[in-house]
Amino acid sequence: MDPYLLGLRLRGRRVVVVGGGAVATRRIPALLDAGADVLLVSPEVTAGLEDLAAIGRIRWEQRAYRGGDCAGAWLVCACTDRPEANAAVAAEADELRTWCVRADDAEASAAWTPASGRADDVRVGVPGTAAGAAAASRSSAAGRVIPG
Numbered sequence: 001m002d003p004y005l006l007g008l009r010l011r012g013r014r015v016v017v018v019g020g021g022a023v024a025t026r027r028i029p030a031l032l033d034a035g036a037d038v039l040l041v042s043p044e045v046t047a048g049l050e051d052l053a054a055i056g057r058i059r060w061e062q063r064a065y066r067g068g069d070c071a072g073a074w075l076v077c078a079c080t081d082r083p084e085a086n087a088a089v090a091a092e093a094d095e096l097r098t099w100c101v102r103a104d105d106a107e108a109s110a111a112w113t114p115a116s117g118r119a120d121d122v123r124v125g126v127p128g129t130a131a132g133a134a135a136a137s138r139s140s141a142a143g144r145v146i147p148g
Contacts, residue, residue: 003112007123011035014072018065018089019079020045023103027077027113032057041069042080065089076100077113 015031017024020042028049031038038058040049045060053060061069065085069092070076076093078086078100086102093100094110102109116123 005114008034008075010075012037013074014039015075015077016041016070016073017077017079018042018069018085019077019081019103020049020060021079021081022046023079024077025049027079027103028052028058030116031077036075039069039073041065067092070096070098070100073098077103079103 010031011034013036015036016039017028017031018041020040024040024042025046025048028038028040032052040053040058040060041063042049042060043062043064045053045062049058049060052058065080065088067088070089073093073096076089076098078089078093080086080089081104083104086104087108090100090102090109099111100109101111101113106112
């Protein structure tokens with residue numbers, strides 16, 4: 001089934017990111033650019049995420065995910081390297097009727113992040129469960145945007 005494409009206005013909205021590795025490191029700056037109020041839950045994080053926490057751009061709970069972490073969130077990103085943890089995060093979000101992006105399994109996810117890019121003032125997003133194909137299509141589409 002084809003996804004319904006949509007843009008999210010996240011300014012001032014709570015977004016919970018579970019997991020502090022490479023995927024979270026790529027996604028959190030885009031969430032911040034969209035104005036999200038980001039809570040990161042992870043026992044360990046990359047140096048870049050630690051820096052964002054140190055300067056107060058994100059709030060970091062230095063621990064593993066536990067039930068209740070998704071409460072009050074408008075969007076949840078399950079980005080751990082453990083499928084069982086991502087499934088638990090997604091299940092809680094679903095129970096709360098909160099959108100959740102599972103980084104490890106787009107097919108099991110209520111939502112997913114498209115391969116995205118920018119050309120001038122135009123954002124290009126290509127959803128797809130085959131990450132490589134979506135990224136190649138995104139690059140092609142961004143290169144064809146006509147300025148102005």
